[in-house]
Structures are given as C-alpha cells and as structure tokens.
Amino acid sequence: MRIYAPDGPTTATIAAGAHAAGDLKGLTIGILDNTKPNAGLLLNRMAERLAERTGAIVGPVETKNAALAAPDQVMGRLTRQVQLVLTGSAD
Amino acid sequence: MSAVDQPKMLDLATEDPIAVMELFAEHGWGDGLPLVPPTIERVEAMLAGTPDTDPDEVIATLEPRGGLATRRMIAVNAVLAGCAPEHLPVLVAAVRALAAPELNLRGVNATTHPVAPLLIVHGEAVSAGGYNAGLGSFGPGNRANASTGRAVRLILLHIAGATPGPGDASTQGGPAKYTYCVAENEAASPWGAYPASVGVDAAGAVTLHCGEGPHNVHDMESADAGAILDKVASAMTSLGQNNAPISQGEYFVALCPEHAAAMAKMGLDRADVAQWLFEKAQMRVGDLRRAFALRAWAPWQEELDDDALMAMTEVPDNIKVFVTGGAGKHSCVIPSWGMTKSVTVPV
Structure with a gap:
C-alpha cells in the first residue's frame, strides 16, 4: 500500500551556519532580549561572563516582542554593530 | 499552480x-x-x-x-x-x-x-x-x-x-x-x-x-439576563489569562441559546452584550500591575491609577459573541492567547 507523507513540500531553506570565530577577543557581543521575565538578566550575565573569559566586548542590547519576529530594523542594527548575538530565552 | x-x-x-x-x-x-x-x-x-x-x-x-x-x-x-x-x-x-x-x-x-x-x-x-x-x-x-x-x-x-x-x-x-x-x-x-x-x-x-479551552459559565436560575452576563464577566476576569497583561486580546463568548434568548428578551443586541461585558469584566489596575511586570497594554491604560478599574480588553469590539449548543443553561468563555486576532473568511 502506498500512502502520502503528511508534511509536504516547504519553502524553508536551511541556512548555512556561520563560521565559528576562533577567538572572540575584540569582537562585540550583542543581546537580543525577547523581554520575557529574566531574559535580560540571564543574557546580560552570560554576555559579561563571556566577555571576561574571552576578551570580547559587551555591545548593544536590542529588544523584541516575545510573540513576534524581530523587526528588520533591529536585525539590521545588530548585523551592523555586532559579531555575535545572545538570544533565545523563554519564561 | x-x-x-x-x-x-x-x-x-x-x-x-x-x-x-x-x-x-x-x-x-x-x-x-x-x-x-x-x-x-x-x-x-x-x-x-x-x-x-x-x-x-x-x-x-x-x-x-x-x-x-x-x-x-x-x-x-x-x-x-x-x-x-x-x-x-x-x-x-x-x-x-x-x-x-x-x-x-x-x-x-x-x-x-x-x-x-x-x-x-x-x-x-x-x-x-x-x-x-x-x-x-x-x-x-x-x-x-x-x-x-x-x-x-x-x-x-x-x-x-x-x-x-x-x-x-x-x-x-x-x-x-x-x-x-x-x-x-x-x-x-x-x-x-x-x-x-x-x-x-x-x-x-x-x-x-x-x-484557551472553554471556561464554563453556569446559570440555571437567573431570569434577569444581567445576572447571567455578570457571571460571564466573572469568567472573563482572571489574573491567569493572557488577556490580563495583553490588552489587544479578544474574548469569544459562546452563548447557549437560552442565555442568548434571555439577553435578547431584555432588549440587548450583540454589541450591547459586548459593551456590558466590557464594563463588568474589569479588575483593579494595581492588582494587574502587581501581577505582571511584563505587559502589553495600550499607552492610555498605563496612565491609569492603581485604584482605577480597567477592562480586561482594550475595546468592547474585542469581545466576540456567538450562539452555539442546545437545551440547557451553560455558556462558555474562550480567552485569547493575546498576540493574535481572530479571522473570519468565506467558505
């Protein structure tokens, strides 16, 4: 018996991962805070610890609505100003 | 295609x-x-x-x-x-x-x-x-x-x-x-x-x-539609719902035919029902603020004093009313996730 797979085609493309930076010294860490409770606290502390250990610089903090994708302007600013971004905290 | x-x-x-x-x-x-x-x-x-x-x-x-x-x-x-x-x-x-x-x-x-x-x-x-x-x-x-x-x-x-x-x-x-x-x-x-x-x-x-799933509203005894609506408003008034911190959230109120008939008998139309619920489903602003540091309220709502009462949604039009079910006196309220709007399209 032949049956259909239930998921079908997708428009999604798998983006290539960025090359890992061998050394974070001198690079700028950005934070994309989704404004969930404690997200900012957690991400800022992570950025500080990472900077202490590697010589990176803690850079700008951007915020977004937790329920919506980050606006293009926010992504544009991060792209221009930082070399890595910490994000992705839930409740 | x-x-x-x-x-x-x-x-x-x-x-x-x-x-x-x-x-x-x-x-x-x-x-x-x-x-x-x-x-x-x-x-x-x-x-x-x-x-x-x-x-x-x-x-x-x-x-x-x-x-x-x-x-x-x-x-x-x-x-x-x-x-x-x-x-x-x-x-x-x-x-x-x-x-x-x-x-x-x-x-x-x-x-x-x-x-x-x-x-x-x-x-x-x-x-x-x-x-x-x-x-x-x-x-x-x-x-x-x-x-x-x-x-x-x-x-x-x-x-x-x-x-x-x-x-x-x-x-x-x-x-x-x-x-x-x-x-x-x-x-x-x-x-x-x-x-x-x-x-x-x-x-x-x-x-x-x-x-969310449906929240039941049970009223078998009220001849007065206002008393039924007050119970509906009570089911809408909870700190546990996303409508509390998100003012754009809608409510769907699914009225059973008998509750709806009682409201119509009182002369209320669909918009009147929504307006009634908007005015009765309210909480003290200070209690809402204390419960939610993270809020998505309209700017005018953020200006309210702690002792003011605030409706559970920003405008009466966010309260959507329809009739479903059969005999009996149970209706229900379906609160919103919040950051979403309902959509109606033709079949």
Missing part, C-alpha cells in the same frame, strides 16, 4: 492501523491517535470535495515550518483525521484564515501557552458538512466537528511543523490541541449570523480564534 514539488510517498506492507501509527511515530508525525491511511485513492476521493480546482494550488504557507498547504496536502491530512469530502471546503477556508498575518500563526504555534485555534463553522457550511451546532456542539459524538478539528491540528503538526518541542513550546499542551471545532447555531441566535457582525457577508464561513 502545479509547480510545487509533489509530496513524498511511503510504502506500507499492511493497512493495519497500528502499523500506520508506528510508521508515523517513527517520523515524528501524528497526534498519538489512530489514523486513516492516506492512500492515493482516498486522497483523490477527498479532493472531490472541492471539484474543478487545482489540487496543487498553494492555499497558504504555514509557519514556522514554511510548509506549503496545497489543496492536496490539506486533503491528505483530512483523510488522516477521518474527514469526509464535504469537510474539505471548510478545511481549505480554515487554512486561509490560519495564514492571515493578524492571526500570527508562528507565535500561536511556538508559544509556551496552551493556545489552540478554535474553528467555528458558520452558515450553509454547517448543514453542508453535517456539523453539530446544537446539543453538545463542542463534542464529542459528531464526525464533522471531531474530524475537521482534528484535521486542523494535523495540518498544524505536519505542514506547519507545530511539533511539540521543536515547533510548539507549550508548557503543558492542552486537550484543545487534539480537536477544537464547533458550529454556530444561527437558527437559535437572536442576532443573526456572526460573520455579518465582522463584515463577512457570505453564505458559509469559518472563524479561527486562537485561545
């Missing part, structure tokens, strides 16, 4: 329902319940529910997976759920509504909240598909309601990629995520069909509202 890649096919040695479940489980598909195998013949028969249409037309792209919901893929999931061909037009319309930007399907699917899209079937689509708008309309016991609601969930799981974990972060999930479909009881509504109240003038229509 037929430029879309054709869906993959799978080979099964047997039509044993357990074998189908196991095959799907291996791929991370299915909702955990038995499935009807979507053979080519069954899918073709399902597609006859929307004759003279292109089966490979992309009805919508569903997030977060970016899945292409062609009529054929909707039919595949309709077969899996146990639908009949006459349910396919409702499902196609439901997919169009799910993809409306204001519904925010990516957020609905990805959140930790237990939100599920409630599918409300209206007008001629109710009788054409055999949907139950009367006694027990939220189920169980009716194939149309049960299987169409389930097909919506299977479409979300498979095409949209709302797989618990990678595509659906709901902390506890919820029973409404299995099947959540009801029909409007227009014949028992003192105010006509719901779609007309939101500017959709069609013989048949569907509404998608992304919210």
Whole structure:
C-alpha cells in the first residue's frame, strides 16, 4: 500500500551556519532580549561572563516582542554593530 | 499552480492501523491517535470535495515550518483525521484564515501557552458538512466537528511543523490541541449570523480564534439576563489569562441559546452584550500591575491609577459573541492567547 507523507513540500531553506570565530577577543557581543521575565538578566550575565573569559566586548542590547519576529530594523542594527548575538530565552 | 514539488510517498506492507501509527511515530508525525491511511485513492476521493480546482494550488504557507498547504496536502491530512469530502471546503477556508498575518500563526504555534485555534463553522457550511451546532456542539459524538478539528491540528503538526518541542513550546499542551471545532447555531441566535457582525457577508464561513479551552459559565436560575452576563464577566476576569497583561486580546463568548434568548428578551443586541461585558469584566489596575511586570497594554491604560478599574480588553469590539449548543443553561468563555486576532473568511 502506498500512502502520502503528511508534511509536504516547504519553502524553508536551511541556512548555512556561520563560521565559528576562533577567538572572540575584540569582537562585540550583542543581546537580543525577547523581554520575557529574566531574559535580560540571564543574557546580560552570560554576555559579561563571556566577555571576561574571552576578551570580547559587551555591545548593544536590542529588544523584541516575545510573540513576534524581530523587526528588520533591529536585525539590521545588530548585523551592523555586532559579531555575535545572545538570544533565545523563554519564561 | 502545479509547480510545487509533489509530496513524498511511503510504502506500507499492511493497512493495519497500528502499523500506520508506528510508521508515523517513527517520523515524528501524528497526534498519538489512530489514523486513516492516506492512500492515493482516498486522497483523490477527498479532493472531490472541492471539484474543478487545482489540487496543487498553494492555499497558504504555514509557519514556522514554511510548509506549503496545497489543496492536496490539506486533503491528505483530512483523510488522516477521518474527514469526509464535504469537510474539505471548510478545511481549505480554515487554512486561509490560519495564514492571515493578524492571526500570527508562528507565535500561536511556538508559544509556551496552551493556545489552540478554535474553528467555528458558520452558515450553509454547517448543514453542508453535517456539523453539530446544537446539543453538545463542542463534542464529542459528531464526525464533522471531531474530524475537521482534528484535521486542523494535523495540518498544524505536519505542514506547519507545530511539533511539540521543536515547533510548539507549550508548557503543558492542552486537550484543545487534539480537536477544537464547533458550529454556530444561527437558527437559535437572536442576532443573526456572526460573520455579518465582522463584515463577512457570505453564505458559509469559518472563524479561527486562537485561545484557551472553554471556561464554563453556569446559570440555571437567573431570569434577569444581567445576572447571567455578570457571571460571564466573572469568567472573563482572571489574573491567569493572557488577556490580563495583553490588552489587544479578544474574548469569544459562546452563548447557549437560552442565555442568548434571555439577553435578547431584555432588549440587548450583540454589541450591547459586548459593551456590558466590557464594563463588568474589569479588575483593579494595581492588582494587574502587581501581577505582571511584563505587559502589553495600550499607552492610555498605563496612565491609569492603581485604584482605577480597567477592562480586561482594550475595546468592547474585542469581545466576540456567538450562539452555539442546545437545551440547557451553560455558556462558555474562550480567552485569547493575546498576540493574535481572530479571522473570519468565506467558505
């Protein structure tokens, strides 16, 4: 018996991962805070610890609505100003 | 349009329902319940529910997976759920509504909240598909309601990629995520069909509202509709709902025919009911502020004093009223996930 797979085609493309930076010294860490409770606290502390250990610089903090994708302007600013971004905290 | 890649096919040695479940489980598909195998013949028969249409037309792209919901893929999931061909037009319309930007399907699917899209079937689509708008309309016991609601969930799981974990972060999930479909009881509504109240003038229509499961409102004794409405307002007034910190959130109020008749007898129309609830479903601003540091309120609401009372939603129009069910005096309230708006489209 032949049956259909239930998921079908997708428009999604798998983006290539960025090359890992061998050394974070001198690079700028950005934070994309989704404004969930404690997200900012957690991400800022992570950025500080990472900077202490590697010589990176803690850079700008951007915020977004937790329920919506980050606006293009926010992504544009991060792209221009930082070399890595910490994000992705839930409740 | 037929430029879309054709869906993959799978080979099964047997039509044993357990074998189908196991095959799907291996791929991370299915909702955990038995499935009807979507053979080519069954899918073709399902597609006859929307004759003279292109089966490979992309009805919508569903997030977060970016899945292409062609009529054929909707039919595949309709077969899996146990639908009949006459349910396919409702499902196609439901997919169009799910993809409306204001519904925010990516957020609905990805959140930790237990939100599920409630599918409300209206007008001629109710009788054409055999949907139950009367006694027990939220189920169980009716194939149309049960299987169409389930097909919506299977479409979300498979095409949209709302797989618990990678595509659906709901902390506890919820029973409404299995099947959540009801029909409007227009014949028992003192105010006509719901779609007309939101500017959709069609013989048949569907509404998608992304919210919680139903919260019961029990009133067997009040002759006064105001007392019934006060109980509805009480069910809307809770710190546990997303409507408390998110002022744009809607409420759907599903009135049973007897409660609706009592309100009409008092001279209230649909807008009056919404206005009443807007004025009665209120909480003290200070209590709301203390409960939620993270709020999505309108700027004017943030200016209110702690001792002021604030409605649970920003405007009366966010309170949507329709009639469903049969004899008895139980209605229900369906609070919103919050960052979403309901969508009504013709079938």
